[in-house]
Amino acid sequence: MSSALLRDAIVLTVDAENTMFAPGWVAMSEGRIAGVGPMDTCPDRSDYDEVFSLPGHVVMPGLVNAHTHSAMVLFRGRSEGQSLLTMEGWYNSIREPELSLIASDIGPAVALSCAEMALSGTTTFCDQYFFAEEIAEAVKAAGIRAVIAYGIVQLGDKARGEEELALATNFLRQQRSADGRVVPWFGPHAPYVDNSEDLLLAEVAVANEFGVGLHLHMACGPEDNEETQRRYGTTAAVALEKLGFFNGRIHAAHCLDLSPEDIAVFARAPHASISHNATAGLRSGREGICPVVDLKAAGVTVALGTDNVAANNGYDMINEMRVAGLVASHREGRAQPISSAELVRMATIEGARALGLENEIGSLEKGKAADIIAIDISGPGYSETPDVETLLVYSGSGRDVRHVWVAGEHLVADRSLTRRAFSDIRREYSATYTDFWARVEAARKAA
Template sequence: MGSTLLRDATVLTVDSQNTVHPAGWLAMVDDRITGAGPMSTCPDDAGFDRVLSLPGHVVMPGLVNAHTHSAMILFRGRSEGHSLLTMEGWYNTIREPELSLLSSDIGPAVALSCAEMALSGTTTFCEQYFFADEIAAAVAEAGLRSVIAYGIVQLGDEARGDEELKNAAAFIERQRSGDGRIVPWFGPHAPYVDNSESLLRAEVDLAVEYGCGMHLHMACGPEDNEETLARYGLTATQALHRDGFFAGRVHAAHCLDLSDEDIAVFAAAPAASVAYCATAGLRSGREGMCPAVKLKAAGVVVALGTDNVAANNAYDMIAEMRVAGLVASHREGKAQPISSRELVRMTTIDGARALGLDHEIGSLEAGKAADVIAIDVSGPGYSEAPDIETLLVYSGSGRDVRHSWVAGEQLVADRKLLRRPLAEIKADYSATYQSFWSRVEAARERA
């Protein structure tokens, strides 16, 4: 990969001091960042294989999408008028068509999702779905970084749950030998709603054995707590805590209905985090909103995610920062209870922390992986502002991302994908989309 110098840009490091170099540089050698600083300390261009002068750009860490289901791009626009955060809405709108999915559908769908993420500044995403091997192959081809949680849905079928647990363990074994861009986890879809208590305990035991994390949906709606309240007088969060679920790394998506006692469980856990999916929450029509401010005040790591693009319709994490800030203001009845700077951190270093990757990514610091993006802030909608974070969050767009690198490899240059043309990816996806929905309609006619 050689060496690259980015210069003459605003460098937003997101380090522990929130260092910003209004006129700065960043150096990458092979897959690592080797330095960053003000232009007064910029190294000589002659020492680098490639030099990019980027006036009017912000150079910052690649964005982390802390919760999505990339193959579900096939369902974009299919959930209008339905809440995917209810069992009825999810089952009828998503689960029933999913029964027609083939493994051959997954690659083209994930390829387009990865393309949209890369082009809008996401370099790492947390994934939970079926067909985990096919997802991993497509992500590897795209060059992004991903935590892939093998999705386990039991729905009362004990034999299915046992089989899926074995398959998940085998997936983790296979994926651990890669280059590090793919990190395998367990993915119980939702506690008690579609994973039984005995299966959840088995998942915890295996996660501890493998030393990997668990990614699940939690506190999405009333169904989550109905069984545990009836059986134990406890919320699902508290019941999971009782069963040792929070002993390892737990990354929970949505968390709309957390009580103060539930928040205390997350705060006391050694490695529990929340994926705050503000747009998906709003579109669901649920009254509840993730208590992100309370969670953060309690010391819980809160990252941002899009959820699937049936619930969101977009992968733009800059737009997601804006919505997350607005939702927090509305929920708390207070202007900007989460600052723009915090929102940027939630989409970079806090996303990395949630996934256990903050030693590698999330900030621009020497020794870390060279996961970097450059955003053009010279066009309409951008002007001088007191701080660059506010400009990005409330004026910015993922469509202004011009360049991106993962592990030092440039994946996007001048808004074009370098590994594979977008037109080719979209053509393959279009054929897959038509084939999949034709199968769904045929299955419905037979039913």
């Protein structure tokens, strides 16, 4: 594997002190970060196979999309007017057409999603969906990192739940990639709503046995708590804590309707985190907004995610930082209760921490994996500023990402994919999209 030196850029390390070098350099060798520092300590360019002089660029850790469903790019624009954070909206606009999915649909869809993520600066994402094996293969072909949670939807069918648990367990055994870019998890869709209590506890037991996490949706709306309020007089989070569910590594998406007691549950748990999906939450029409300020004050790890692109329509994590900042101001009734620097951390190191990968990715520190992006801030919309993080969050765009490295591999060079042309990915996806929706329409007519 070649070595490379990135120099003459503004370097955001996102280390514990939020160290910035302006200008600075980052060196990588054998897929790891070999060093980082100010320009007056820059190594000799002759020591490296490649040298990139990047004035007018921000160099920073790759972004972490902490919640999405990559194959659901097939549903982009198909849920307008529906709230995907309600059982009715999800079932009518997503679940019913999902019944027409076949394994061969997944690879082209995930390839397009991985391409869009890489081109906008995301180097790691957390996925939850069906056809997990096909997702894993597509991710490996794309070259970015993914925690892939095997999606389990039971919907009251005990036999189906047992079958899905067995398949998910087999997925855990087989799919951890040798280079560490694919990490398998469990993905119970939602507690009590479509995963029973017994199944949830069985999932925790197996996940703990394999040392992996569970990624699920929580507190998306009143439906999440109806069953536990009826049976126990508590919210789902409190009921699950009493059952021992939070003894595992739990990564929960959305969490719009958390009570103070629920926040305390997450704070007490040894490894519990939340993916705040601000854009998807706003588009859902739900009144609830994830209480990020209260969660962070309680010491809970909060990351950022896009959710699927039926709920969001895009994978731009820079935009997601901006929306998260805006919605926090609206919820708290005061200006910028979450700083731009903290929003950057939520999209990088806090995302890594949520996935148990903080020792490997999420910041530019010697010895970590060389997952690095370079963003061109020399064009329109950018100008001189004393606060680079604010410039990035509130003026930036994923479309300004120019270079992306994952494990030292140059996956995006001068805004173009290096492994496979985007035009080829898009062409294959378009054919798959047409075939899939033709099957959906045929199934509807036959019903």
